[in-house]
Amino acid sequence: MKRYVLILCALFCAATLRAATPKPQPLYIVNGKETKEIRSIPPEDIEHVEMLPADEETIARYGQRAAHGVMLITLRYDQPAAFPADSTFGSYIARQVRWDASEPTARVVLRYKITPEGEIVVQQELESTDNRLKRRVLKAVAEAPRWQPAQKNGSPIESEGVLSIQLPEGRHLPRQIELVIR
Structure with a gap:
């Protein structure tokens, strides 16, 4: 009985650690420039997305930052439209x-x-x-x-x-x- 309790406890602890550990993020490259987050990009502005695997070729090209893959995002523009006023x-x-x-x-x-x-x-x-x-x-x-x-x-x-x-x-x-x- 103790053995089963220990196994269940170990499984529970492992699952808890996996849930608490943030999922590794890929390296984001937007229009050729590295960026930290992509949530603010409107979906309608995205022209193309390509996901590169975390293989030797990708890591050789982008370095250790690409250890979890690389997401290449091409926007429909190089520079977004800008409103000339002092506000949005x-x-x-x-x-x-x-x-x-x-x-x-x-x-x-x-x-x-x-x-x-x-x-x-x-x-x-x-x-x-x-x-x-x-x-x-x-x-x-x-x-x-x-x-x-x-x-x-x-x-x-x-x-x-x-x-x-x-x-x-x-x-x-x-x-x-x-x-x-x-």
Whole structure:
């Protein structure tokens, strides 16, 4: 009986150690440059992903940092589009829209593209809880300054983004009430 308890205890301890030990991460190379994390890269900006195994050839090329493999990520651009204001695009648009604290909390989510000329073109309305806010956001987007477009091999290219505006800032949207009749 003691023997089985010791075996179970050893298995439990090994499983606990495996769960507590972080999984080794591969070396991330984005557009030819080593980077620590890739979670902030929008999936729509990724053109190609290649995973290299942790073999002798990979380690010889990238060094010991490649002991857990190498993930090569190629983005659709060499340099992302840049908004010329002193803040993010979402913050800029929120400041341009007049929405009093007495008005209801509302949200607008839009997908937009930035042309090679730096113009913003709204492609799709993903969510809109108030048509008044939507009209004001669309007007602010139309009047926003031009972007510096994304660059690929030194040439401007089209890129995309998602704009999410919820006003008044700091307030949450109320949950929708659902009535279920049985």
